[in-house]
Amino acid sequence: MTSDSLTIVTHSPEATQRLGRVLAGLVPNGTVIALHGELAAGKTCLVCGIAAGFATTETVSSPTFTIVNQYGESPKLYHVDLYRITAVEEILDLGYEDLFEPDGVCVIEWAERAARLLPADLVDILLEHAGPASRRITIANAGILPPNWSRVVSEEVGQGP
Numbered sequence: 001m002t003s004d005s006l007t008i009v010t011h012s013p014e015a016t017q018r019l020g021r022v023l024a025g026l027v028p029n030g031t032v033i034a035l036h037g038e039l040a041a042g043k044t045c046l047v048c049g050i051a052a053g054f055a056t057t058e059t060v061s062s063p064t065f066t067i068v069n070q071y072g073e074s075p076k077l078y079h080v081d082l083y084r085i086t087a088v089e090e091i092l093d094l095g096y097e098d099l100f101e102p103d104g105v106c107v108i109e110w111a112e113r114a115a116r117l118l119p120a121d122l123v124d125i126l127l128e129h130a131g132p133a134s135r136r137i138t139i140a141n142a143g144i145l146p147p148n149w150s151r152v153v154s155e156e157v158g159q160g161p
Helices: 013-024 043-053 088-093 096-100 111-117 149-157
Strands: 005-010 032-036 068-071 076-081 104-109 123-129 135-141
Touching: 005 013, 005 149, 013 043, 013 135, 013 149, 032 043, 032 111, 043 076, 043 104, 043 123, 104 111, 135 149
Parallel strands: 032 104, 032 123, 076 104
Antiparallel strands: 005 135, 068 076, 123 135
């Protein structure tokens, strides 16, 4: 990850969601958040927290079959799940560029499947298993988050190893 990165460990799904709520307060409209991690690493749990941070009361679920779910209005949260995508051409057919609009935030699970289509300025997040309920989460900022973002996250969620 980049030098502008932070690794923390959450010890429960609630803590992972709290991280999502904190991030929601830091990202400006138009942000793309690329999520990486194996199955059950906490990607959707993090998205639930981001949605809660945007005051979305809708139930968030992974759009594995629908590919894209939209939550809220101002800002909109575009939740994309590329797990079932096997070729970049499928993403192109989705009209993916409409998801990078300045009216909201686009969070992409399995973002590595669309790596060449993503903007250079984004927030990259790697979620890894660190125990039965614990997750090691590395956040890399590529020019999107405010200068004090890592301090805010550390204070609000807790600093990992």
